[in-house]
Structures are given as structure tokens and as C-alpha cells.
Amino acid sequence: MTKSKVLPWVVILFTTCLSGQTLLSGRLEGRVYSANADVAATHVLNTTMQRATITDENGFFSISANLNDTIVFSAVQFKRKEIVVSADMLKSKMLSIPLEEALTELDEVVIMPYNLTGNMSRDVERIGTDKEVVTASTLGLPNAYAWVPTKAERELFEATSGSGLLPLNPILNGISGRTKMLKRRVARNNTYARTQRVREMYADSLFRIDFQIPQDKISDFMYFCEIDSIFQSTVDTHDRLKIWDYMRKRSVTYRENNNLQESSKD
Structure with missing residues (x-):
């Protein structure tokens, strides 16, 4: 053929x-x-x-x-x-x-009186806490460790990735300074998100009563903690009592710097 x-x-x-x-x-x-x-x-x-x-x-x-x-x-x-x-x-x-919704019937919950004082440090010690944290990974959910990038992280990835023999995207962004700007934005957003998670751990009333921080100063106080490198390493321990103790000590310095008297309690 x-x-x-x-x-x-x-x-x-x-x-x-x-x-x-x-x-x-x-x-x-x-x-x-x-x-x-x-x-x-x-x-x-x-x-x-x-x-x-x-x-x-x-x-x-x-x-x-x-x-x-x-x-x-x-x-x-x-x-x-x-x-x-x-x-x-x-x-x-x-x-x-x-998808069909899963209706889970909860076991009966009995609420016991703990005679709470309002002081978080003493109440946590009195009640006791369960150290096991319920998360997607502890529940064994599939794809529990999947990383979902933020908008800033996606923009940084786009700015530093490319294809072909000579990827122009990362080169042009490096020359223009866009890559450095996006890296700073990602770092800043990550730090802010971490600080917000810490604030959400505790009720605002605890900041006002235990730390004697006025309501309108709580955000400023959190920023005051955020810029301290010790705060970041303390948060990384995920120990709520240790984080609370750090912020309690930090609140003394904050009140002194801002001339806040003990009478500022709400």
C-alpha cells in the first residue's frame, strides 16, 4: 500500500x-x-x-x-x-x-448555673474548657484543608504568574512595583483579619469592664496591640487565656498613653 x-x-x-x-x-x-x-x-x-x-x-x-x-x-x-x-x-x-438538607436532631442540653462573676479570667477557670476545637478537619470533612485565597491573594498570584518562554506578567509587575504593593496589601489584610478574629473571641463588655477601655476606643486598642510583635506570637498560640492576659497587661499601657482613668468604665 x-x-x-x-x-x-x-x-x-x-x-x-x-x-x-x-x-x-x-x-x-x-x-x-x-x-x-x-x-x-x-x-x-x-x-x-x-x-x-x-x-x-x-x-x-x-x-x-x-x-x-x-x-x-x-x-x-x-x-x-x-x-x-x-x-x-x-x-x-x-x-x-x-442537594438535600441534613436535619440533625440535637441531644437534650441541660444548662447548669455557674454563678458567673463577669471577670473572664476567673469565670473560665471556674467553668473549665474543652480543649478540643471543633473544625472541618477534626470532623473529618473532605477537602477540610482546602485553601480559599482572598481577593488580594488572587491579585498577587495573577501578578506573579505567567506562561511561555518569557513570562511578561511577573516581569512588568516587578518593574512597575505592583508586585511589592500587592505583597504589602496581602500582609496587611492577613494581620487585620487576625486581629478581628481575636476581638470576636470576646464580648465588647469585657473590654469595657475588665480593661476599662471605652466602647469607642476598642478598635484603637486592638490596633495598639496589633502593632506589637509579641501580640502576633501570642495569638499564634491559640490560647485564649494567654491572649487575654497579654491584652490585660497591654491595656494598662494603653490607658496611661491615652490618659484614660478607671472612671471610664461603662
């Missing part, structure tokens, strides 16, 4: 293989939905390929999949849903996956 006759058969065979591969593998794109519950950050796990992702705030997702792979959808507020990838699913441009 001559080359001119063999070539068309090679092209047909190659095209057939590509078509078959397209039918057997690809990406599943779709959206999960529910009548009442929030579908954002629902875990999507391909248990066959060991790939995972999470849905965006509107429930949309995209994940690699092959024919007959098992895809699992799960979240605390939903019942676990499992599907097996079919050829029709791979050919579909957009899947719609309904």
Missing part, C-alpha cells in the same frame, strides 16, 4: 482515538442547588481520581473526571450525595446537582 493511501487511514484512526478519549475523560462543570440552605463552599470530591474542589458562593464547580468515576458532594448542612460519571455527564455543558 502506498503512502498516499496509508495517510488517510492514519488520520481517521488518530481522530477516532481522540474522540474516544474525549468521551471517556474531561471536566465536569455544574452547579449544586438547594431550596433553602447556602450552597457556597460545598465539598466536591472525585474519590476515584482523588481530586477535590469546593463550590463558589453561587454553587458552581469544575472538576476533572473520567467515565465511571465516583463524585461525592458533601457539606455539614447537606446529606452526602454520590454520583457515577456517565458519558452524558461528560458531554453536558452544565450539570445541575440537587
Whole structure:
């Protein structure tokens, strides 16, 4: 058989293989939905390929999949849903996956009187605390350690990534100073977010009563703590009593610097 006759058969065979591969593998794109519950950050796990992702705030997702792979959808507020990838699913441009809410009946809770004093340090010691923290990882949820970048982190990634033999994006952003600016913004946002999480651990009344910080000065006091390097290392311990003790000592200096008297209690 001559080359001119063999070539068309090679092209047909190659095209057939590509078509078959397209039918057997690809990406599943779709959206999960529910009548009442929030579908954002629902875990999507391909248990066959060991790939995972999470849905965006509107429930949309995209994940690699092959024919007959098992895809699992799960979240605390939903019942676990499992599907097996079919050829029709791979050919579909957009899947719609309904999720059923998980109704959990709680055990009876008995509230015991603790004769609280209002002083957090003494009350925590009196009550006692459970050191085990309930998180997505301690609950064993799939994709519990998935990192969801912030807007500033996404902008920094876009500014420092590129493709091709000579990636221009990171070079131009480095020259213009945009990369340094975005790095500072990410660092600043991370520090601010950490400080906000610390403030949310305690009621404002505790700042006013225990620390004698006026309500309108609490945010300024938190910034006063934030700029101290010891505060950052103390927060990293995740020990609420240690953090509280640090801020109690820091509040003395803050009141002295701002001429706040003990009579400033609300």
C-alpha cells in the first residue's frame, strides 16, 4: 500500500482515538442547588481520581473526571450525595446537582448555673474548657484543608504568574512595583483579619469592664496591640487565656498613653 493511501487511514484512526478519549475523560462543570440552605463552599470530591474542589458562593464547580468515576458532594448542612460519571455527564455543558438538607436532631442540653462573676479570667477557670476545637478537619470533612485565597491573594498570584518562554506578567509587575504593593496589601489584610478574629473571641463588655477601655476606643486598642510583635506570637498560640492576659497587661499601657482613668468604665 502506498503512502498516499496509508495517510488517510492514519488520520481517521488518530481522530477516532481522540474522540474516544474525549468521551471517556474531561471536566465536569455544574452547579449544586438547594431550596433553602447556602450552597457556597460545598465539598466536591472525585474519590476515584482523588481530586477535590469546593463550590463558589453561587454553587458552581469544575472538576476533572473520567467515565465511571465516583463524585461525592458533601457539606455539614447537606446529606452526602454520590454520583457515577456517565458519558452524558461528560458531554453536558452544565450539570445541575440537587442537594438535600441534613436535619440533625440535637441531644437534650441541660444548662447548669455557674454563678458567673463577669471577670473572664476567673469565670473560665471556674467553668473549665474543652480543649478540643471543633473544625472541618477534626470532623473529618473532605477537602477540610482546602485553601480559599482572598481577593488580594488572587491579585498577587495573577501578578506573579505567567506562561511561555518569557513570562511578561511577573516581569512588568516587578518593574512597575505592583508586585511589592500587592505583597504589602496581602500582609496587611492577613494581620487585620487576625486581629478581628481575636476581638470576636470576646464580648465588647469585657473590654469595657475588665480593661476599662471605652466602647469607642476598642478598635484603637486592638490596633495598639496589633502593632506589637509579641501580640502576633501570642495569638499564634491559640490560647485564649494567654491572649487575654497579654491584652490585660497591654491595656494598662494603653490607658496611661491615652490618659484614660478607671472612671471610664461603662
